[in-house]
Amino acid sequence: MADNAWIQSVRLARGPATASAACPEQEEVVHLFGELRVPLLRYLHGLGLPVCDCEDVAQDAFLALLRHLRAGKPRDHLPAWVFRVSRNLALKCIQQTSAQRCLDEDCANAPDRAANPEEQAAHSQRERTTRAVIAALAPHDRQCLQLRAAGLSYRAIAGVLDVSLGSVVACVSRALSRIARATSQEK
Amino acid sequence: MRAAQQHITDEELILTMDGELEEPRRGAVDRHLNQCWACRARRAEFERGIENYLAAQRSLDAAVPLPPAAGPTARLRASLDSAMAQEPAGWRSAASRWPRAILAGAAAAAMAVPVGVTLLAWFGTKNLEAPGPLPDARLTPGAVRLISQQQVCVVPAEDEGRLVPAELARRVFEQYRIASPKPRAYEVDYLISPALGGATVLQNLWPVPYSDGVWTSRVKDALEDHLRQLVCAGKLDLATAQQEIATDWIAVYRRYFRTRLPVAAHARFVKDSPWE
Numbered sequence: 001m002a003d004n005a006w007i008q009s010v011r012l013a014r015g016p017a018t019a020s021a022a023c024p025e026q027e028e029v030v031h032l033f034g035e036l037r038v039p040l041l042r043y044l045h046g047l048g049l050p051v052c053d054c055e056d057v058a059q060d061a062f063l064a065l066l067r068h069l070r071a072g073k074p075r076d077h078l079p080a081w082v083f084r085v086s087r088n089l090a091l092k093c094i095q096q097t098s099a100q101r102c103l104d105e106d107c108a109n110a111p112d113r114a115a116n117p118e119e120q121a122a123h124s125q126r127e128r129t130t131r132a133v134i135a136a137l138a139p140h141d142r143q144c145l146q147l148r149a150a151g152l153s154y155r156a157i158a159g160v161l162d163v164s165l166g167s168v169v170a171c172v173s174r175a176l177s178r179i180a181r182a183t184s185q186e187k
Numbered sequence: 188m189r190a191a192q193q194h195i196t197d198e199e200l201i202l203t204m205d206g207e208l209e210e211p212r213r214g215a216v217d218r219h220l221n222q223c224w225a226c227r228a229r230r231a232e233f234e235r236g237i238e239n240y241l242a243a244q245r246s247l248d249a250a251v252p253l254p255p256a257a258g259p260t261a262r263l264r265a266s267l268d269s270a271m272a273q274e275p276a277g278w279r280s281a282a283s284r285w286p287r288a289i290l291a292g293a294a295a296a297a298m299a300v301p302v303g304v305t306l307l308a309w310f311g312t313k314n315l316e317a318p319g320p321l322p323d324a325r326l327t328p329g330a331v332r333l334i335s336q337q338q339v340c341v342v343p344a345e346d347e348g349r350l351v352p353a354e355l356a357r358r359v360f361e362q363y364r365i366a367s368p369k370p371r372a373y374e375v376d377y378l379i380s381p382a383l384g385g386a387t388v389l390q391n392l393w394p395v396p397y398s399d400g401v402w403t404s405r406v407k408d409a410l411e412d413h414l415r416q417l418v419c420a421g422k423l424d425l426a427t428a429q430q431e432i433a434t435d436w437i438a439v440y441r442r443y444f445r446t447r448l449p450v451a452a453h454a455r456f457v458k459d460s461p462w463e
Binding site: 023026029030033034037038041042045051055058059062063066067126127130131134145146148149153154155166169170172173174175176177178179180181183184 | 197198200201202205207232233235236237239240241242243244246247248251253254256259260262263264266267268270271
């Protein structure tokens with residue numbers, strides 16, 4: 001039934017007013033959204049934003065991307081552009097209204113950070129060690145890793161975080177060797 | 188041994204692994220890696236770090252499930268459509284502010300319906316003078332929450348939040364270029380009423396002047412109630428009801444009540460309060 005409700009509304013939305021077909025930028029934005037949504041939400045969540053706010057931020061960022069493309073602005077490194085804009089929006093959101101917007105009732109009800117003990121027990125010792133190392137990393141290092149895992153180049157990450165290329169590479173190598181060392185000691 | 192001084196730095200090793208080391212240096216690093224086991228072991232260590240990181244991250248991610256992509260994608264399409272529709276009038280930075288409270292009512296919340304607002308952009312061919320008994324189809328095409336027929340009928344009509352937030356009302360007036368609206372002269376009305384699944388967003392609201400002829404918002408309220416009864420009695424499809432009321436509600440009223448002018452009782456139908 002829930003699915004039916006979806007199909008119905010989506011069909012209606014695409015109904016008579018298909019101005020979207022005339023705009024290639026719009027399709028490009030939707031396509032990129034499909035590709036980047038999950039890593040982007042993970043990244044924003046890692047910044048400390050509840051999932052439903054991450055979703056809002058992503059929506060805003062991709063709407064801004066449409067504007068960016070329609071204005072004929074540079075289209076190289078669009079994923080990095082999306083991450084940078086989203087990051088700025090997220091930080092603003094966290095900063096200005098942590099009480100009001102970021103913790104509204106919908107968010108409070110959403111299943112967030114379900115640290116289920118049985119589930120945790122199922123993980124291997126190595127995984128637990130790695131998780132502990134990740135948790136102990138400096139937030140900046142953690143972000144670098146996450147962005148690299150999302151497929152961004154080091155240069156792109158430097159652009160997103162507004163730091164030098166060298167510092168990004170140093171962060172990643174530091175974090176990776178820490179993880180590798182911790183897990184190899186374990187064995 | 189000389190090689191010890193020439194070992195590759197961690198940074199260069201990382202850049203090489205990811206193919207991001209610039210060319211002149213790259214050749215030298217490759218050659219060194221061919222002969223130096225120590226550096227290759229360090230590279231393997233980094234690879235193991237990546238592997239462990241991904242495994243741990245995957246399990247961390249599994250603890251925080253994300254909603255399926257369909258809802259957010261539809262929501263994005265809708266706001267892109269609406270942004271494109273507004274483009275000639277200039278971009279409005281607030282265009283993307285969507286309400287998150289989509290499914291009202293506990294029963295609705297219990298059903299795991301993907302959250303999102305979908306715009307119903309029916310751009311009529313009429314070019315209407317706004318505001319009036321009918322909205323400007325370009326400014327107010329109508330927007331609905333994603334809600335099913337059953338959900339519409341679970342929540343009593345009067346429980347549906349009908350109050351338009353002051354800030355939103357202000358933007359509605361702004362959109363219709365009404366500089367200083369006289370208090371109590373307008374009702375900021377929904378095109379598709381919340382009781383029929385209408386959304387509290389700019390695209391579904393317009394200022395209806397009270398003084399404007401016989402087709403008042405009260406008459407429209409009577410029609411909405413009637414349509415909702417039909418929907419909940421299973422005599423009318425919810426989507427059809429939404430579409431009808433969004434296209435030309437006066438024509439729909441005439442058809443359903445078989446009259447050219449509003450029924451007298453409906454003209455006195457008081458439901459919503461005026462904008463003050």
